[in-house]
Amino acid sequence: MDSIDSERNITDKYSLRGKVFNRIREDILSGNYSNHDELREAAISKKLGVSRTPVREALRQLELEGLVTIIPNKGAYVNGITVKDVDDIYVIRSYLEGLCAKWATRHITKEQIEALEEITYLSDFHIEKEHWDQIFELDNRFHTTLYHSCGSSILEHLLTDYHHYVERIRRNTLSESGRAKDACREHKDILMAIKNKDEDLAEELANKHIVLALENIQKQGYEKLMIKKPENLK
Amino acid sequence: MDSIDSERNITDKYSLRGKVFNRIREDILSGNYSNHDELREAAISKKLGVSRTPVREALRQLELEGLVTIIPNKGAYVNGITVKDVDDIYVIRSYLEGLCAKWATRHITKEQIEALEEITYLSDFHIEKEHWDQIFELDNRFHTTLYHSCGSSILEHLLTDYHHYVERIRRNTLSESGRAKDACREHKDILMAIKNKDEDLAEELANKHIVLALENIQKQGYEKLMIKKPENLK
DNA sequence: GCAGATACAATTATATACAATATTTAATTA
DNA sequence: TAATTAAATATTGTATATAATTGTATCTGC
Numbered sequence: 001m002d003s004i005d006s007e008r009n010i011t012d013k014y015s016l017r018g019k020v021f022n023r024i025r026e027d028i029l030s031g032n033y034s035n036h037d038e039l040r041e042a043a044i045s046k047k048l049g050v051s052r053t054p055v056r057e058a059l060r061q062l063e064l065e066g067l068v069t070i071i072p073n074k075g076a077y078v079n080g081i082t083v084k085d086v087d088d089i090y091v092i093r094s095y096l097e098g099l100c101a102k103w104a105t106r107h108i109t110k111e112q113i114e115a116l117e118e119i120t121y122l123s124d125f126h127i128e129k130e131h132w133d134q135i136f137e138l139d140n141r142f143h144t145t146l147y148h149s150c151g152s153s154i155l156e157h158l159l160t161d162y163h164h165y166v167e168r169i170r171r172n173t174l175s176e177s178g179r180a181k182d183a184c185r186e187h188k189d190i191l192m193a194i195k196n197k198d199e200d201l202a203e204e205l206a207n208k209h210i211v212l213a214l215e216n217i218q219k220q221g222y223e224k225l226m227i228k229k230p231e232n233l234k
Numbered sequence: 235m236d237s238i239d240s241e242r243n244i245t246d247k248y249s250l251r252g253k254v255f256n257r258i259r260e261d262i263l264s265g266n267y268s269n270h271d272e273l274r275e276a277a278i279s280k281k282l283g284v285s286r287t288p289v290r291e292a293l294r295q296l297e298l299e300g301l302v303t304i305i306p307n308k309g310a311y312v313n314g315i316t317v318k319d320v321d322d323i324y325v326i327r328s329y330l331e332g333l334c335a336k337w338a339t340r341h342i343t344k345e346q347i348e349a350l351e352e353i354t355y356l357s358d359f360h361i362e363k364e365h366w367d368q369i370f371e372l373d374n375r376f377h378t379t380l381y382h383s384c385g386s387s388i389l390e391h392l393l394t395d396y397h398h399y400v401e402r403i404r405r406n407t408l409s410e411s412g413r414a415k416d417a418c419r420e421h422k423d424i425l426m427a428i429k430n431k432d433e434d435l436a437e438e439l440a441n442k443h444i445v446l447a448l449e450n451i452q453k454q455g456y457e458k459l460m461i462k463k464p465e466n467l468k
Numbered sequence: 469g470c471a472g473a474t475a476c477a478a479t480t481a482t483a484t485a486c487a488a489t490a491t492t493t494a495a496t497t498a
Numbered sequence: 499t500a501a502t503t504a505a506a507t508a509t510t511g512t513a514t515a516t517a518a519t520t521g522t523a524t525c526t527g528c
Contacts, residue, residue, distance in 0.1 A: 014306045014307075015306050015481070015482095016481075016482070017294070017481080017482090040508095040509070040510095041509080041510070042508090042509075042510095050482080050483085051482060051483040051484070052482095052483085052484090052510090053287075053481080053482055053483065053484090054481080054482070054483095056291065056510090056511090057290065057291055057294045060251070060291045060294055060295055061294050061295060061297075061298050063295075064295045064298045064299060065298060066388075066391055072249050072489095072510085072511085073488080073489050073490065073509085073510055073511070074489090074490070074491095074509085074510075075490095075509075075510075076510095084386075085387075085388055088386045088388040088389060089388055091333070092330065092333065092388065092389060092392070095329045095330065095333060096326065096329065096330075099325070099326065099329060152318075152322045153319075154300075154319055154322040154323055154326065155322060155326060157300055158326070158392075249511070249512095250511075250512070251511085251512090274478095274479075274480095275479080275480070276478095276479075276480095284512080284513090285512055285513040285514070286480090286512095286513080286514090287511080287512055287513065287514090288511085288512070288513095290480090290481090306480085306481085306519090307479080307480055307481070307518075307519045307520060308479080308480075308519085308520065308521090309479070309480075310480095
């Protein structure tokens with residue numbers, strides 16, 4: 001049940017192009033395509049029952065996102081996400097989530113703090129019950145709320161992108177290990193530092209939170225995590 | 235003479251869409267459009283003498299880049315770059331350029347070091363002669379070479395994007411102040427740290443390099459820097 | 469004069485048609 | 499047979515046509 005709203009913006013929900021974009025993106029990130037696979041417009045449009053136009057637009061966007069490479073007059077090719085990419089993204093995220101927490105300390109509102117408190121509170125409940133979908137959903141909401149509270153649309157945009165990029169792997173780590181409990185503990189610590197207006201501590205803790213997440217992934221081994229999901233594509 | 239190659243990839247040079255993309259992007263970044271201006275497909279395609287298709291594809295890409303907001307079935311609107319955006323980008327860059335220098339220390343090749351040495355050497359010459367175009371060009375090359383040498387395509391992609399984003403403002407600071415000389419000095423120090431395999435120092439210096447650049451911008455005042463360029467659009 | 473309905477104009481969204489380019493296959497020649 | 503060229507085929511690039519949506523102005527009834 002991929003229930004979290006993967007949409008990057010309103011467009012995606014209402015336009016064909018948005019749906020095509022999300023679909024191809026999802027297929028790449030979840031491993032339904034292999035690296036360097038050729039993405040033929042006609043084939044995709046036929047498979048999805050639309051014309052080539054929305055497919056083209058989606059491919060162009062995916063190119064900008066870095067998930068697809070387009071060679072003019074030749075074709076579009078999958079830029080699969082490698083193990084090294086995941087490592088790099090986590091390190092980059094560790095820096096930026098730190099910065100985000102720091103800025104959030106300055107800009108966060110009362111309402112946002114309360115939202116974060118509710119999230120961590122609820123997380124405890126679902127972790128106890130091992131409701132993996134809800135745990136993942138809440139983890140997402142914690143981070144995106146924090147991104148929004150930092151007061152920088154630039155940083156929010158960037159972190160949201162990366163967060164999404166490693167969505168699949170994050171979902172797996174949260175459910176297939178004891179990571180969820182630790183993560184929730186770390187969330188609470190970060191939130192406490194923010195509430196105490198200690199921006200340096202908030203930065204340090206948020207940074208460490210991502211470093212620990214990466215270490216957890218590495219401990220589990222990537223093979224298990226980046227496995228192809230046997231989705232029925234019909 | 236906007237001579238530096240603004241192309242993000244090969245596509246841009248050969249396809250209409252790429253040209254349209256670069257043109258609109260350039261117009262937004264240089265202030266030829268005002269914030270929240272509506273970008274009508276028909277008008278742009280007519281102005282540039284192409285059909286609506288490549289214009290649409292370009293607008294979709296610019297949406298992903300964050301420079302344009304698209305409201306479904308309504309229109310595309312300019313997301314101008316604000317003073318706060320510039321500040322944020324510089325702070326984000328300071329973190330990431332630091333990380334880049336750190337990684338470069340581990341992954342840089344002999345040839346790349348030599349390229350960087352040549353760049354700083356040449357810079358001295360052109361700074362002496364106040365050849366602003368060449369100075370800017372060399373500054374670009376120093377940074378992009380460093381981005382490439384860090385061994386992470388993800389980080390390279392990201393930094394290249396931001397570098398481009400603030401291109402106009404960077405060009406102005408380098409030419410309208412004594413910043414060029416300082417910047418070159420800092421480049422040399424960073425390079426020296428990398429050569430000495432001191433990754434922590436390299437990170438610190440690269441970080442500081444961007445912080446100083448921002449302080450310089452703030453000292454000059456943004457108004458002067460973000461001024462609309464009176465390009466003749468014909 | 470105003471609230472709501474309706475028709476019309478403007479604009480985007482998608483589909484289709486056509487053109488340009490690249491790739492493959494087959495034929496031809498040394 | 500191997501290499502080269504030419505025709506056929508497939509694929510992308512661009513333009514145009516049609517459908518759907520939104521915004522606006524006008525009209526109607528009160």
